[in-house]
Amino acid sequence: MRPGQTVHHSHGGRTDEGWHRESNAFQFDGRTVTVEWCNDGADCDGRLTRSGISHCAADRLTAGYHDTETGESFPDWQEGESSQRDYAAEAAGY
Incomplete structure (x- = not known):
């Protein structure tokens, strides 16, 4: 990614x-x-x-979880704010 760039990804x-x-x-x-x-x-x-924000320093993009089976390395995400909304619990009055 270039500085200032935003990339969107969605699936489901x-x-x-x-x-x-x-x-x-x-x-x-x-x-x-x-x-x-x-x-x-x-x-x-x-x-x-569920939604939230996470951060990873550019020099830590391969410093997180390492899958020994595939050899893949993942970012060292640091969790920020997060929230959760359970629609069934709300309907039940919780």
Whole structure:
């Protein structure tokens, strides 16, 4: 990514119990990659939406989890703000 660039990625679809969608917006300021993420879906327990922001310094993009089976390395994401909305719990008065 170039500094100032934003990249969007989203995927999802039907599942055996409902549906699921994951969306990410990655931004790079030249030093840090920031991702605003949202996982949304519904199954037999109802709809649940989780969202948040995570950050990773550019020099730590391969310093996170390392999969010894595939050899892949992942970013060392640092969690920021996050939220969750459980629609079924709200309907039940929680």
